[in-house]
Amino acid sequence: MVGKVRLALLVVLGVGVVTLGAAAPGKTTPGRDGAPAGAMMSGRDGAPASAVIKNTHGQTVGSLQVEDAGNGKSKITVAVTNLPPGFHGFHVHAKGTCDPQSKDPATGSPFFSAGGHYDLGSHVHDNHSGDLPNLLVGADGTGAASVVTDRFRVAQLFDSDGSAIMIHALADNHANIPDRYRNEEGAAGPDAVTLNAGDSGGRIACGVITRS
Numbered sequence: 001m002v003g004k005v006r007l008a009l010l011v012v013l014g015v016g017v018v019t020l021g022a023a024a025p026g027k028t029t030p031g032r033d034g035a036p037a038g039a040m041m042s043g044r045d046g047a048p049a050s051a052v053i054k055n056t057h058g059q060t061v062g063s064l065q066v067e068d069a070g071n072g073k074s075k076i077t078v079a080v081t082n083l084p085p086g087f088h089g090f091h092v093h094a095k096g097t098c099d100p101q102s103k104d105p106a107t108g109s110p111f112f113s114a115g116g117h118y119d120l121g122s123h124v125h126d127n128h129s130g131d132l133p134n135l136l137v138g139a140d141g142t143g144a145a146s147v148v149t150d151r152f153r154v155a156q157l158f159d160s161d162g163s164a165i166m167i168h169a170l171a172d173n174h175a176n177i178p179d180r181y182r183n184e185e186g187a188a189g190p191d192a193v194t195l196n197a198g199d200s201g202g203r204i205a206c207g208v209i210t211r212s
């Protein structure tokens with residue numbers, strides 16, 4: 001991203017190569033990743049991460065890259081194949097373990113081993129830190145997306161138990177429940193089930209996030 005911006009600036013300005021080159025922060029600026037001190041990993045804060053996404057049969061159905069986008073943001077790029085057409089809930093989950101035999105005792109969904117949605121405790125607008133826009137898969141079973149989030153830094157994904165990327169069977173409503181609906185307590189807004197996973201259904205594909 002920095003490279004593209006610099007290239008664009010160079011094209012527009014024509015001159016000033018030396019100045020821009022010197023001013024560009026690059027990857028060596030201390031603290032550029034912006035992660036809190038407690039989440040810092042030794043010397044590799046700006047390093048990218050990736051994941052191979054597999055379905056419940058262990059077949060590879062996609063890949064994911066996570067990279068430092070500067071200003072405390074992370075850029076997520078994903079490409080998938082052989083998935084059911086439509087919108088799918090797409091989240092970073094709390095644990096870097098993708099076991100298709102690990103079933104949620106409540107719903108029977110596989111990949112229970114990956115835990116709930118990755119969250120740094122922010123719960124911005126009833127969402128988790130690891131919540132991402134729904135992934136659109138076309139009629140041919142392929143999909144691709146790229147998104148920038150300011151809700152976590154790459155280094156923060158590598159806590160003690162790691163993290164994983166998850167694709168769900170159904171779309172995530174992101175807790176966007178109009179006031180005309182009521183939860184079990186009779187109050188307007190999303191109930192606990194919706195807040196947990198956005199009613200995005202069972203888990204269909206998972207990828208452990210690792211250092212690239």
Ligand SMILES: [Cu+2]
Binds near residue numbers: 092
């Ligand atoms: Cu999820």
